[in-house]
Amino acid sequence: xxxxxxxxxxxxxxxxxxxxxxxxxxxxxxxxxxxxxxxxxxxxxxxxxxxxxxxxxxxxxxxxxxxxxxxxxxxxxxxxxxxxxxxxxxxxxxxxxxxxxxxxxxxxxxxxxxxxxxxxxxxxxxxxxxxxxxxxxxxxxxxxxxxxxxxxxxxxxxxxxxxxxxxx
Ligand SMILES: [Cu+2]
Numbered sequence: 001x002x003x004x005x006x007x008x009x010x011x012x013x014x015x016x017x018x019x020x021x022x023x024x025x026x027x028x029x030x031x032x033x034x035x036x037x038x039x040x041x042x043x044x045x046x047x048x049x050x051x052x053x054x055x056x057x058x059x060x061x062x063x064x065x066x067x068x069x070x071x072x073x074x075x076x077x078x079x080x081x082x083x084x085x086x087x088x089x090x091x092x093x094x095x096x097x098x099x100x101x102x103x104x105x106x107x108x109x110x111x112x113x114x115x116x117x118x119x120x121x122x123x124x125x126x127x128x129x130x131x132x133x134x135x136x137x138x139x140x141x142x143x144x145x146x147x148x149x150x151x152x153x154x155x156x157x158x159x160x161x162x163x164x165x166x167x168x
Contacts, residue, residue, distance in 0.1 A: 034137050035062040036100075040109075041149035043129050044156055046119065053123060054081075055114035055131065055149055058107055061100040068097045068142075069134040076118025078131070083111050100135070127151040 041057035055078070059067065070078040079094040094115075100106055108114060114131070123129065133145040 033063055034065070034141070034143060036060065036065065036133075036135055036143070036145050038133065038145060038147050041131070041147045042156070043116065043123060043127075043149045043151045045123050045125055045151050045154045047154060051117070051119045053116045053119060055116060055129075056109045057114075057147065057149065058105050058109070059100060059133070060103065060105040061135070061137075062103065063138055064102045065100045065135050065137045066097045067100055067106075067133060068136050070114050070131055071134070072116055072129060072131045074120050074123075074129055075116035076120070077116075079115045079117065080108075081113050081115045083113075097136075123151045125151050125153050 036059060038057050038059045041055065044054045044056070046053045053075075055070075067080060069080065072078055080096070080098055081092045082095045082098075083090060083092045085091075095112075098106065098108075098112055106112070116129075127150070129149045129151060131147040131149055133147055135143045135145055137143065
């Protein structure tokens with residue numbers, strides 16, 4: 001890349017910054033170090049007739065970031081859920097964000113998980129479900145992380161079958 005190309009690129013970046021990019025989830029050039037990895041993503045096949053399904057995965061961000069939501073084309077909406085004990089009973093509720101400390105793998109396999117709500121079609125074991133995780137990095141830039149989650153049987157391990165459903 002010659003000097004003129006560098007200057008042109010710099011000018012474009014400045015113009016983009018000055019334009020005040022509309023709020024939206026995009027991979028911004030200013031977040032050059034942003035890197036998130038997701039592994040072991042799977043969906044627990046819902047009970048017949050049930051239109052919600054839990055999604056479980058492990059996520060690690062290179063730098064400090066925050067998981068702020070998820071979407072899937074096969075569900076009306078997706079929520080981040082947190083399990084907690086209330087009056088001696090395990091329950092769960094939607095949370096608006098989950099911190100991702102730098103370099104630490106965060107488990108969304110039990111205490112935290114994602115919940116697909118309002119499934120638009122039945123899920124068969126072995127199906128691949130597309131998900132998009134919405135992550136905000138430390139600079140405030142928003143990113144979409146594409147994830148493919150495999151549908152596993154209802155009795156697959158984690159979370160326990162006694163997990164209460166559904167939730168808001
Ligand atoms: Cu849940």
